[in-house]
Amino acid sequence: MNSTDTNRPFFDRVATRISRINSVISVGLDSDPNRIPAHLQTADLPRWAFNRRIIDATHEHTVCYKPNTAFYEDPSGWRALRETIAYAHGKDVPVLLDAKRADIGNTTRQYAELLNKADAITVNPYMGRDSLQPFLDRENKGVFILCRTSNPGGADLQDLELVTGETVYERIAALAEGWNTHGNVGLVVGATAPEELESLREYVPDLPFLVPGIGAQDGDPEAAVTYGLVDDVGLINSSRGIIFAGDDNGEQFADTAGVAAKRLKQQLNQFRDTA
Numbered sequence: 001m002n003s004t005d006t007n008r009p010f011f012d013r014v015a016t017r018i019s020r021i022n023s024v025i026s027v028g029l030d031s032d033p034n035r036i037p038a039h040l041q042t043a044d045l046p047r048w049a050f051n052r053r054i055i056d057a058t059h060e061h062t063v064c065y066k067p068n069t070a071f072y073e074d075p076s077g078w079r080a081l082r083e084t085i086a087y088a089h090g091k092d093v094p095v096l097l098d099a100k101r102a103d104i105g106n107t108t109r110q111y112a113e114l115l116n117k118a119d120a121i122t123v124n125p126y127m128g129r130d131s132l133q134p135f136l137d138r139e140n141k142g143v144f145i146l147c148r149t150s151n152p153g154g155a156d157l158q159d160l161e162l163v164t165g166e167t168v169y170e171r172i173a174a175l176a177e178g179w180n181t182h183g184n185v186g187l188v189v190g191a192t193a194p195e196e197l198e199s200l201r202e203y204v205p206d207l208p209f210l211v212p213g214i215g216a217q218d219g220d221p222e223a224a225v226t227y228g229l230v231d232d233v234g235l236i237n238s239s240r241g242i243i244f245a246g247d248d249n250g251e252q253f254a255d256t257a258g259v260a261a262k263r264l265k266q267q268l269n270q271f272r273d274t275a
């Protein structure tokens with residue numbers, strides 16, 4: 001069964017890939033133009049040249065690629081991203097756009113077009129259900145709602161306690177569960193907040209998590225796996241920790257990334273029930 005067949009629900013496709021390659025890692029393609037090795041800078045599309053080599057070296061360990069759109073939002077960047085998505089699909093790896101979108105109706109309908117080519121997206125719940133509806137309506141695409149983010153300021157708003165006694169992040173999780181009418185919703189919960197990860201897993205036992213924050217942000221890999229997965233389905237992401245693993249400006253950068261992806265897969269597999 002194909003993991004990029006959009007006739008199948010996103011989380012079924014992820015489950016297929018997890019069991020096929022025995023891995024739960026998402027590789028973040030945050031291909032900062034300033035960090036692309038010198039020998040690729042003269043390519044027609046340096047970010048695409050870089051990503052192609054990273055995909056070649058890492059795909060056998062990778063459940064999903066997660067390009068953050070921040071690194072592609074210029075004309076040649078969008079071209080590089082389109083090529084990257086098609087290439088990942090050619091390796092049967094789904095692509096999750098980390099775009100953190102949402103807006104009022106007509107604008108958010110336009111944002112949801114980002115899903116035409118990709119398999120899943122991250123969205124921001126701040127504007128409420130109608131701002132997410134066009135994403136949620138795409139039944140076979142994954143929608144990951146920011147819940148408890150990994151950055152230090154994630155606590156500023158998300159940890160506030162409401163009059164109901166819940167925290168803001170718990171309220172977001174409860175709302176997300178109600179919005180999950182097609183079974184295509186997950187939450188973004190950072191590995192840098194292991195206690196919140198644990199309490200959210202109890203709060204919403206059925207929602208898979210996308211867990212960023214291991215590697216460069218020094219989050220907790222054991223908590224990421226233990227609480228991020230539901231029936232062994234979820235995505236544990238590392239971006240810079242893989243694609244810039246050696247901080248290697250030379251031609252070996254892709255091999256170094258491949259070794260880092262394999263090592264992370266093996267590290268995370270120690271904490272899975274089924275590995």
Ligand SMILES: O=c1ccn([C@@H]2O[C@H](COP(=O)(O)O)[C@@H](O)[C@H]2O)c(=O)[nH]1
Pocket residue numbers: 028030068098148149150151188189190212213214215216217237238239240241
């Ligand atoms: O809470 C969040 C939400 C998203 N991210 C994104 O994930 C990657 C992490 O990159 P690393 O290099 O592995 O630190 C990046 O695209 C962030 O924008 C997050 O870190 N935390």
